[in-house]
Amino acid sequence: MQKKGYFITSEGPEGAGKTTVMNLLGERLIDEGYEVVMTREPGGIMISEKIRDIILNNEHTMMESRTEALLYAAARRQHLVEKVLPALAAGKIVICDRFIDSSLAYQGFARGIGVEEIWAINKFAIGDTMPEKTLLFDIDPAVGLARINAHKEREKNRLDVENLAFHQKVRAGYLSLVEKYPERIQVIDASQTIENVLDETYVIIKRELEIIR
Numbered sequence: 001m002q003k004k005g006y007f008i009t010s011e012g013p014e015g016a017g018k019t020t021v022m023n024l025l026g027e028r029l030i031d032e033g034y035e036v037v038m039t040r041e042p043g044g045i046m047i048s049e050k051i052r053d054i055i056l057n058n059e060h061t062m063m064e065s066r067t068e069a070l071l072y073a074a075a076r077r078q079h080l081v082e083k084v085l086p087a088l089a090a091g092k093i094v095i096c097d098r099f100i101d102s103s104l105a106y107q108g109f110a111r112g113i114g115v116e117e118i119w120a121i122n123k124f125a126i127g128d129t130m131p132e133k134t135l136l137f138d139i140d141p142a143v144g145l146a147r148i149n150a151h152k153e154r155e156k157n158r159l160d161v162e163n164l165a166f167h168q169k170v171r172a173g174y175l176s177l178v179e180k181y182p183e184r185i186q187v188i189d190a191s192q193t194i195e196n197v198l199d200e201t202y203v204i205i206k207r208e209l210e211i212i213r
Contacts, residue, residue, distance in 0.1 A: 005088030007129070008205060009099040012137035013171050014160055015144025016190040019097050021137065021198050026095050028202060034209070037087040040097035042075035045082045051075040056157035063158075069107040069118055076100070077125040085129065093209070100126060101134060101177055101185070106159070109173025110166055130184070133208050135201060136174055137190035141167035144190075 010018040019040075026038045042052040054060065055071050076099070087094050100122050108118035141164060148160055178185045188200055 009131040015147040016137035018137040048075040065111040073125040105173035110169035139190040
């Protein structure tokens, strides 16, 4: 019997620490014998990484919001068919740093394009593929941006330099998605220590994996 793949995504405002936590989670699951594919959006494969370079380039401040949304959807489609779907078909756990909820929160809500409009663009890109579980690492945007500014080695991208009001809208967008999809999206308080956040994340994901095994 073919074992079932499992699709996990992480979301959150800038500076929430989700990338660090999910990388540590992936390493822990691999150590336990799980087959895990770690990836990210936009990116994960060559074409999508090149689109990422365009979207996040600090020189591209003139990029129009719908152009931005379409580029994210294009990168998502290529990444999905080239990396995510084959891994899931092979029965692997896929942990993806950002997915469709980022577009809904950033472009749909914060950019003001409209959540339904962004959903329509991305429905064309992803078809029926949705994560089994999404972890939202929630943090006050002011705290998240302060973390970014304190982390000198971290490269600051075009979204990092948006004003605080924009990031507050992003967070509000995410929280509205939690209300809409409470069974899929689970909120984690990202203001805790990284050790506590990782422990909480691990417990949630292990519980999910035990259900499907």
